Amino acid sequence: MADRLTEYRRRRDARRTPEPVPAKAPEPGQGDVFVIQQHHARRLHWDLRLERDGVLVSWAVPRGLPRDPARNHLAVHTEDHPMEYADFHGEIPAGEYGAGRMTIYDKGTYTTEKWRDNEVIVVLHGQQASGRYVLFQTRGKDWMIHRMDGPPPGWSPMPERVEPMQPTGATKLPPDDDAWGFELWWPGERAIAYIEGGQLRLDAEGYPKLRGLGEALAPTECVLDGVVVGFDAAGRVRPPDPDNHHYLAVDLLWLDGVPTVELPYERRRELLAGLAVAGPYWQTPPYFAGGGEFALAASADQGAPGILAKRLDSPYLSGRRTRRWLRVRG
Ligand code: MN
Numbered sequence: 001m002a003d004r005l006t007e008y009r010r011r012r013d014a015r016r017t018p019e020p021v022p023a024k025a026p027e028p029g030q031g032d033v034f035v036i037q038q039h040h041a042r043r044l045h046w047d048l049r050l051e052r053d054g055v056l057v058s059w060a061v062p063r064g065l066p067r068d069p070a071r072n073h074l075a076v077h078t079e080d081h082p083m084e085y086a087d088f089h090g091e092i093p094a095g096e097y098g099a100g101r102m103t104i105y106d107k108g109t110y111t112t113e114k115w116r117d118n119e120v121i122v123v124l125h126g127q128q129a130s131g132r133y134v135l136f137q138t139r140g141k142d143w144m145i146h147r148m149d150g151p152p153p154g155w156s157p158m159p160e161r162v163e164p165m166q167p168t169g170a171t172k173l174p175p176d177d178d179a180w181g182f183e184l185w186w187p188g189e190r191a192i193a194y195i196e197g198g199q200l201r202l203d204a205e206g207y208p209k210l211r212g213l214g215e216a217l218a219p220t221e222c223v224l225d226g227v228v229v230g231f232d233a234a235g236r237v238r239p240p241d242p243d244n245h246h247y248l249a250v251d252l253l254w255l256d257g258v259p260t261v262e263l264p265y266e267r268r269r270e271l272l273a274g275l276a277v278a279g280p281y282w283q284t285p286p287y288f289a290g291g292g293e294f295a296l297a298a299s300a301d302q303g304a305p306g307i308l309a310k311r312l313d314s315p316y317l318s319g320r321r322t323r324r325w326l327r328v329r330g
Contacts, residue, residue, distance in 0.1 A: 001025070004055045007079040011097045019092065020084035026054035034110040034122070035086040036065070036129055041100040044198040044215045048075065048145070050110060050122060055080040057120075059143060063197030064219065065129050066147050067257060068157050073197075075135055075145040105129075105219055121148070128219075155257035162192050162253050162261075163319030164225060167308050170326040173292040174309055181265055181287040181312050182295035184304045185327060186248055188229035188240050193247065196221045204228055207245045209281040216279050224277070225251035225316075236303035247282040249275075253316055261316040268316065292328075299330050306330040 003025035014021035033051040038044075039060070046064045049056035059075040066073045086107060092099050108126035115121075118137035124130050131149040138144055151157070174180055191204035193213065200214035207228055229237050230244040240246070252272040253261050260268050269287060277284045287310070288295045295307045306329040314324035 004053075004080045005082055008081055011079065013096070017092055017096050018090045019088055020082055022082050022084060026082060028054040029083075031083070032109045032111065033083075033086050033107070034124055034126065035107045036105045036126070037089070037102050038105045038219060039098065039100060039102045040215065041092075041098050044218060046105060046219075047078070047102075049081055049086065050120070051083065051086070052115070054083065056083060056085055059135060059145070061145060063199070065133065065145060067151055067155050069147045069150060070157075072144045072146045075143045077137070077141045077143055152257070156259065157257075158194060158196055158221065158223060158254055159259075162223060162225075164190055164192060165317050165319070165325060166321035167310075167325035167327040168321055168323050170309070170323075170328050173296070173328055174326060177292050178290045179312060180292065180309045181269065181289050182292050183250060183287045183308045183310065184237075184285060184295065184299045184302055185306045185308050186227040186229050186237060186250075186285075187305055188227045188237070188248075191226060191228050191247070192253070193224040193226060193249070195224070202247075206242050207240065207247075208242070209245055210247050213247060213277075213279070213282050216282070217275060217277070220275060221256050222252060222275065223254040224249045224272075225253060232303075238303070245281065247277075249277040249282065249284045250287075251316060253318075261318060264313045264315065265310050266312040296328070296330050304330070 005026055009021060012021050031051045035049050037047045039047050045060045045062045047058055047060055049058045058078045058081050060078050061073055061075045063073045089102055089104050091101050106126040106128035111123040113121040120135045123132045133145055134148055135143050135145050189204050191202050194201040195214045195217055198215050198218040226247050226249040228240045228245050228247055230240040232238050252268045272284060299307050309326040311324045
């Protein structure tokens with residue numbers, strides 16, 4: 001006999017997927033659980049599920065729940081899921097429906113303010129997701145989700161565009177070595193990376209291998225300063241091209257709704273290290289606090305033309321060329 005999980009069961013084989021596939025019909029209840037799962041399927045998305053009448057009514061939200069009330073996100077209505085799914089995380093095997101890794105992004109309770117076939121208003125009470133949202137149907141399975149509250153406290157939108165801070169050319173190392181951080185001067189294409197909703201927008205074109213960076217960092221949203229370079233077989237740096245390119249992240253300008261440009265360089269690098277930008281085509285090269293001579297020698301080994309010296313206490317001065325950043329040839 002058909003019940004609200006018929007469609008769910010039809011798409012899954014309990015012998016092949018680790019997902020719960022209950023045989024029994026769901027028991028209608030009064031529960032108020034919500035869960036948001038981060039699902040690395042063919043396309044990354046977040047699944048929002050709301051308990052209703054003993055099942056989890058579900059939407060797949062490709063960019064995640066908006067925090068900005070000015071931006072509505074697409075939410076695709078999907079089949080009802082069993083209550084057991086609220087605790088599911090794991091790897092759905094290749095070839096199965098929804099193949100890919102699923103993690104629990106947030107779980108909590110919610111309050112219903114309105115529930116109609118084409119419009120749902122809820123208030124989420126989660127750790128990551130909270131506030132009043134409306135889901136409304138636009139066409140068929142396509143719905144939109146809109147934040148009805150103001151942005152979460154302390155959250156500000158990602159900047160549309162940041163002009164890079166620039167170094168000033170210098171002929172020798174600064175005398176007060178300990179006040180500076182030293183980086184290799186990476187010859188390549190300087191590019192700001194804007195990462196939001198699991199997607200990357202890069203201030204540079206023609207580097208397809210970097211596309212996965214947004215998904216790799218999800219659910220983190222951030223703005224990075226960095227350089228696109230290539231490497232030869234010996235690991236020495238060379239100009240990037242469409243086949244050989246790596247993004248080297250060297251600074252962090254905004255993180256999960258908080259601008260970081262006012263923080264000192266040293267603290268920004270600490271936060272950047274915490275993001276673990278480390279993958280096949282993206283890395284976070286180290287910097288050396290003090291030790292300019294050492295960095296100059298390392299730059300020669302890597303095939304870099306010199307080093308950048310950055311004052312450890314310096315904020316990020318967008319679009320400015322100052323003596324807080326120096327460029328020294330090797
Ligand atoms: Mn999904």
